[in-house]
Amino acid sequence: MSKLHLLAASMINQPLLMEISHAKSFIADLRQRIVSSDTEQELHDKEKQVADSSRYHPVTGSYRFYDIHHSVAVISIRGALAHKQGWYSWLMGYNIISYALEQAITDPDVKGVYLDMHTPGGTVMGAFDCADLVKRASLIKPVWAIANDMNCSAGQLIASAASRRLVTQTGIVGSIGVVAGHTSYEQYLKDMGLEITLLHSGSRKVDGNPYQNLPKDVADRWQAELDETRNKFASKVSGYTGMSLQSILNTEAATYEGQKAVDVGLADELVHSADGIGIMAEFVKNLSTTITTGTVKMSNKENSQQAESSKAPEAAAVEVNQPEAAATTEPVVQVEQTATADLVIELCEQAGMQDQIANLVKAKLTEAGVKARLTTLSGVRDTLAAANLGHLFADVSAKLDNPAEMLQVALTAATAHGEDREVNSSKQVVTEAAVKQPDTKKAYSDPSRL
Numbered sequence: 001m002s003k004l005h006l007l008a009a010s011m012i013n014q015p016l017l018m019e020i021s022h023a024k025s026f027i028a029d030l031r032q033r034i035v036s037s038d039t040e041q042e043l044h045d046k047e048k049q050v051a052d053s054s055r056y057h058p059v060t061g062s063y064r065f066y067d068i069h070h071s072v073a074v075i076s077i078r079g080a081l082a083h084k085q086g087w088y089s090w091l092m093g094y095n096i097i098s099y100a101l102e103q104a105i106t107d108p109d110v111k112g113v114y115l116d117m118h119t120p121g122g123t124v125m126g127a128f129d130c131a132d133l134v135k136r137a138s139l140i141k142p143v144w145a146i147a148n149d150m151n152c153s154a155g156q157l158i159a160s161a162a163s164r165r166l167v168t169q170t171g172i173v174g175s176i177g178v179v180a181g182h183t184s185y186e187q188y189l190k191d192m193g194l195e196i197t198l199l200h201s202g203s204r205k206v207d208g209n210p211y212q213n214l215p216k217d218v219a220d221r222w223q224a225e226l227d228e229t230r231n232k233f234a235s236k237v238s239g240y241t242g243m244s245l246q247s248i249l250n251t252e253a254a255t256y257e258g259q260k261a262v263d264v265g266l267a268d269e270l271v272h273s274a275d276g277i278g279i280m281a282e283f284v285k286n287l288s289t290t291i292t293t294g295t296v297k298m299s300n301k302e303n304s305q306q307a308e309s310s311k312a313p314e315a316a317a318v319e320v321n322q323p324e325a326a327a328t329t330e331p332v333v334q335v336e337q338t339a340t341a342d343l344v345i346e347l348c349e350q351a352g353m354q355d356q357i358a359n360l361v362k363a364k365l366t367e368a369g370v371k372a373r374l375t376t377l378s379g380v381r382d383t384l385a386a387a388n389l390g391h392l393f394a395d396v397s398a399k400l401d402n403p404a405e406m407l408q409v410a411l412t413a414a415t416a417h418g419e420d421r422e423v424n425s426s427k428q429v430v431t432e433a434a435v436k437q438p439d440t441k442k443a444y445s446d447p448s449r450l
Contacts, residue, residue, distance in 0.1 A: 017154035017178060017233065018080065018121035057103055064107070065100035070281035071111040073104035081122025081130075081154050092119070094126035097158070101137045111284035113137060114277055115145040115162060121153025121175065124229060128236065134161035135240060136341050139364065142284060146276045147171035147267065152255060156266065157233060160240040166276050167267035169258045174266055176233055177253025178226045184213045241265065339367045353377060355394065 055064050065087075066073040077092060085093035104113045115134075137143050138161065145151065145159035146166040152175040159165050159173070167173060189196065189211065196211040207218045234248040243265045251264065261267040271279060339347075341361050348357045351374045360370055381393050 017124055017127055017157060018152070018175075057107060058109060059106055060103070062103065064103060065096060066104060066113075068107075068109055069277050071109065071284055072114050072277055072281050073100075073107065073110040073112070074114045074116055074277060075100045075104070076116050077151075077155070077158070078118045081119055081127065081158075083123050083126030094122075094130040098130055098133050101133055101143075105137050105140050110141065111287050112142040112144065112280055114280050115143065115159065116148055116276075117145055117151040117155055117159060118148055119151060119155040121155050123154070124178070127154040127157055128232070131157045131161045131236060131240070134158055138163040139338050140340050142280070142287070144276075144280050146271070146273070147173045147261070148273045148276070153177070157236060160237045160266075164269070165241075165267045166269050166271045166279075167258060167261045168273045169270060171261065171267075172255050172257050173261045174251060174255040174264075175253050176230070176237060176248055176251055178229045178233065180222060180226060182208055182214050183210050185210050186212045337366065338364045339370050343367060344370055347371060347374060351378060353381075356397065359398070 056062065057064055064073075066075045068074070075097065077097060079088065079091045081092055081094055081097075083093070084095050085091055087093065087096045101113065104110045134143055134145075142164070143162045144164045144166060145162035147155075147159065147168060149168055149171045151159040151171075151173055156173055156176055165173075198206045198209060198211065200206050204218075208214065208222070230253075231249075234245055237243065237248050238245040247265070256264050256266060259270050262270055339360075344360045345357055347367075347370050348354055348360065353374060356374070356377060360373060363369075363373070365373060377397055380396060381390070384390050384393050384396065
């Protein structure tokens with residue numbers, strides 16, 4: 001089965017995060033490409049043939065899926081978006097976007113990432129994971145997105161996860177909704193004197209088949225699934241942007257152009273398309289970002305300083321010999337970066353506290369902050385365990401930032417625990433034949449099982 005056939009299967013009779021007018025034309029175009037057996041070469045394969053050494057990642061040696069302008073990695077996102085597809089003039093895979101992000105984050109030549117977007121959206125499959133990766137990347141280096149001139153539906157989902165969202169004067173954003181279509185050939189087949197029988201096992205195996213009109217119970221079930229996906233979509237945008245969930249749902253999947261996108265909160269700034277990269281380049285100019293790849297630490301600021309010193313050793317010598325001038329130089333403030341999600345996961349696993357991963361990633365602490373928090377949590381856990389109150393750790397640790405509330409939770413639970421022990425001690429209910437059964441509720445709530 002070709003990529004085009006797989007793409008069709010993921011879009012026809014499936015929920016889509018795509019602006020409706022583009023969805024209709026895209027599916028029509030896809031059908032034509034399948035009929036004509038389109039074998040267009042992927043864009044990066046074409047570019048590799050003429051690429052020079054600057055197009056290759058200095059650490060991994062892989063081909064860069066982005067251009068670099070003044071330390072800003074520009075990732076071009078255009079056309080429809082789909083799960084596990086390539087990179088074509090009319091289609092882009094979420095996997096390509098994710099891979100490009102991962103490259104840029106570990107690239108010592110890159111201080112920020114700029115998503116240059118012109119997309120009506122795409123499939124539900126792959127969209128949410130891609131957006132989450134954008135959010136993770138933005139915790140390491142700034143990630144900006146621009147509607148140049150469209151980031152609708154799945155495009156809006158991805159853009160919402162960026163650190164900052166730009167829009168051009170004719171840029172279109174929004175369409176926070178879900179759409180699906182069903183085509184029935186039942187009447188056409190009857191008119192042609194044809195009847196198709198589907199033999200199947202499982203009452204829902206042939207739901208949505210094109211040879212019969214869509215039954216009401218199937219339509220109702222699909223509608224409920226679309227509503228659920230839309231709520232998930234809106235919740236993600238709310239979490240990324242800080243907008244209220246209700247205000248997003250109230251848009252009813254409308255689109256907004258230019259300044260209206262800023263007014264409604266889906267974009268942060270109106271810019272000219274020619275100025276966006278320059279604005280971000282100015283923003284990241286003085287940023288210092290240190291990342292670790294394997295055992296090698298790389299700092300953008302250190303690299304640039306080393307490059308300057310190697311180019312002009314004489315100037316460096318003059319600086320050393322003039323302490324008075326150096327004394328008047330303002331000190332450079334180094335801001336420690338927020339610990340990456342991967343680092344948080346590693347530290348939590350080392351401490352045996354996988355259940356704290358989500359809380360610590362959300363807290364956006366530095367590496368030192370994460371280690372300090374884990375040390376405190378370890379002490380709390382041991383203290384509770386010594387008092388036979390280990391089961392309270394989850395509730396108590398959730399209140400760690402508010403000592404008064406944490407103490408109240410511990411005291412209340414401890415009092416209840418003491419009363420329970422008195423009651424249980426008066427009952428001789430344990431026999432030698434009794435077998436302790438596993439606590440299934442606790443087991444299935446343990447994140448370490450996932």
